[in-house]
Amino acid sequence: MNQKLSGAQLVLVPITKIGVNKFPFVENIRSRFIKFIDFYGVRYLPNSAEPGLQNTNNLFVTIMNKDGNREIIRNLPLARFNFVETLGVRQPIYSNISLSDCYINCQNASEVGKTAAFIFWYDLPEYSKANSTKKLVTDSMSVPLTTSVRYNKFPDEERMNGKRFRRLLLGTPSVTPDLQDGLDVRQLANIYVTLRKGSYNVLENMPVMMLYQLAMLQKAEFQNIIFDFQSSFLTIGGAGTIPNVDRDYIGKSVFFNMQYEK
Amino acid sequence: MDNLSTLILDCIQKNNVVKWVIALFRKIVFWIKQILSIKPKTESMKLQIYKNIDVVQINVKAGIQEYYLPKNVDWADCVIDKILVYDAYDGGNGSEVSPIDGTTRVIQLSNIEDMYFDLYNNEEVEIAHNLNATAILHSNNNPVEIKSKLSLNLSRIFLSTPIDQDGCLLLYVFYGTKEVETDDRPQRSVTVQFSLSGGEQITLSSVIDTYIHSQDYKVKGIDVWKGLGYLTLRDYNNHCPILNLLHTRLCRPLMGTEYTVGEAMPEERCMDVQMNPLYLDNVDIDFDNSFILSSYPKDEIAFKQEFIITFYY
Numbered sequence: 001m002n003q004k005l006s007g008a009q010l011v012l013v014p015i016t017k018i019g020v021n022k023f024p025f026v027e028n029i030r031s032r033f034i035k036f037i038d039f040y041g042v043r044y045l046p047n048s049a050e051p052g053l054q055n056t057n058n059l060f061v062t063i064m065n066k067d068g069n070r071e072i073i074r075n076l077p078l079a080r081f082n083f084v085e086t087l088g089v090r091q092p093i094y095s096n097i098s099l100s101d102c103y104i105n106c107q108n109a110s111e112v113g114k115t116a117a118f119i120f121w122y123d124l125p126e127y128s129k130a131n132s133t134k135k136l137v138t139d140s141m142s143v144p145l146t147t148s149v150r151y152n153k154f155p156d157e158e159r160m161n162g163k164r165f166r167r168l169l170l171g172t173p174s175v176t177p178d179l180q181d182g183l184d185v186r187q188l189a190n191i192y193v194t195l196r197k198g199s200y201n202v203l204e205n206m207p208v209m210m211l212y213q214l215a216m217l218q219k220a221e222f223q224n225i226i227f228d229f230q231s232s233f234l235t236i237g238g239a240g241t242i243p244n245v246d247r248d249y250i251g252k253s254v255f256f257n258m259q260y261e262k
Numbered sequence: 263m264d265n266l267s268t269l270i271l272d273c274i275q276k277n278n279v280v281k282w283v284i285a286l287f288r289k290i291v292f293w294i295k296q297i298l299s300i301k302p303k304t305e306s307m308k309l310q311i312y313k314n315i316d317v318v319q320i321n322v323k324a325g326i327q328e329y330y331l332p333k334n335v336d337w338a339d340c341v342i343d344k345i346l347v348y349d350a351y352d353g354g355n356g357s358e359v360s361p362i363d364g365t366t367r368v369i370q371l372s373n374i375e376d377m378y379f380d381l382y383n384n385e386e387v388e389i390a391h392n393l394n395a396t397a398i399l400h401s402n403n404n405p406v407e408i409k410s411k412l413s414l415n416l417s418r419i420f421l422s423t424p425i426d427q428d429g430c431l432l433l434y435v436f437y438g439t440k441e442v443e444t445d446d447r448p449q450r451s452v453t454v455q456f457s458l459s460g461g462e463q464i465t466l467s468s469v470i471d472t473y474i475h476s477q478d479y480k481v482k483g484i485d486v487w488k489g490l491g492y493l494t495l496r497d498y499n500n501h502c503p504i505l506n507l508l509h510t511r512l513c514r515p516l517m518g519t520e521y522t523v524g525e526a527m528p529e530e531r532c533m534d535v536q537m538n539p540l541y542l543d544n545v546d547i548d549f550d551n552s553f554i555l556s557s558y559p560k561d562e563i564a565f566k567q568e569f570i571i572t573f574y575y
Contacts, residue, residue: 138406140378140392169406171394173376175422214396219404257397259406 004223007032007124010192010205011099012045013116015053015106023118025100028204032122034097036090037063038210039081040117044237046192046205052237053116056082058108063093068101075105081118083210088218090121119206127197128223129164135262136166142176142253143234145183148245151194151233163260164224170211171255180253188212190237191254195227202227205235208254224261311541313438314340317492317507319362320419320431322369329419329431331412338414339384343439344407346400348432348509349374351490351557356565358557360430361492361507364461365559367429374399376423377431381408382416400434400512434508440543448482448574455570458491461560466495467549470573479575480544486510489569492555498548505540509557510569513540539574547573 009028015021039061041054053059059078062071072095080091104116139160145152173182183191188208195203202225213220236242236249316337320329350358350368360366377395382388389410398405419431456469486493492507558565 134409136409137388138381138390138393138397140394167406169394169397171375171396173378173394173422175376177378177392177420177422179422213404214399214402217403255394257392257394257406 006128008203023102034093036121038083038119044190046235050115053114060105064101066096068098088216148236149240154229154232167259169257192235195232311440318433327421340437343436346434359559369429382413384411451574453572458556460558463555466552483539483541483574485539485572486513487570490557496548496551498546
């Protein structure tokens, strides 16, 4: 199985009742070959003031095949998808699925009214490339946070144009190399990244914590994707509802290391 | 009429031949499909087999933000596989100290998070720019690798936040590492237990008998289940250190993590996650000249810690 990553999209599933709560229809995922699914349990979600689901107890996931008539996964505990528990050792899906036929079975009344956040990792062959060299360069980028409700754009770093990226690594410094204040891990949990190629969101609203490799067992490696950083951005979750967001986030920076082919 | 009959008979016979040929062709296609439908090979494990791990100590001073790698090292002309930064353990038993001078405090993550590396290869091309030290922390299962000879003149380390207390930074330089694909894991092992006080050093021959060496067995791997110290292993044949003052936390097997999204990193990082035991390249260890040194200072004599180490052979 090719475990390298290419495309990813955040999908929000409102938990509205005890029992079956279906996933929404997402056009982008409809025809995609899904490789992995991660559950991201955090309070503040991107572009939403709704509380995120954090507890995985008594919640079960069923994934349906592309025709919606056969279960690929039936009632797997949500914990198996919880990325802080799997430490990057993701549950493989490796199928085309019918997202709107998939569902979460909620048996925990205290979680009704919350929204579950999932990252769907899918194959993106049109933007993926095979390795062309073993020589890699490690570079860095700091992204300043200027708004809690809109997009925080990546700086325009010309030297990264056209590079084929293999690894994106979130750093957690208190001070970045360009002497900006960084965020701590608790704050970084509420930051989401959208990396684009042209007009396409290759990684859409992906939690930056999924790029925090320090605690991960499995290496997260991308398939030599060329990103357009000029049109990419970070979003602070909660749509402005995080307490003291201006004081604690605005004016600070998120730091990344990245590896690309030389 | 006879000609037509002959012709018809001819056609029937030919038709049979045609049918026979078609059937044979289908059979051949079927056999080819059978041959080509080979089941995918089970993915073998990729193991890193370590041949040389050296320690580098860089003394850091309060207020100073820039440091350079030492020049006079055995690996100056070697391809460096990776460099790991050691984050000192803070378990409430005092500070770990340098394996070289036995007194200088080893710095911890709170200082390391604001540390960055600019690395240049021997052609003076920058291969890492502002590489954050957490990407090469000793507990990172998938650290950024270097795979290059380094220019020790140009490569530098800098801190965006200067340290407020003198100490030392310990780096571990890996070179000569092999990567092999294998489904085999070593099966035989011997496990030893012993205790060390602060500042105490013990040669391995006093805790492990010569059984392995006398049986001509070669050590293939090490797990340190318990104990904080510095391990030096020498090769019996050339007496060179294969592991030079390697902290035992880099030899720790998989134990899990306490980290949770949305919570602060735990202050007591008492669990270190490693993917595999530390695999070695079939080493005939000179146990008489290999040793373990406690990572705690001599004045912590009252603090006696237990070591449990497994040697796979």
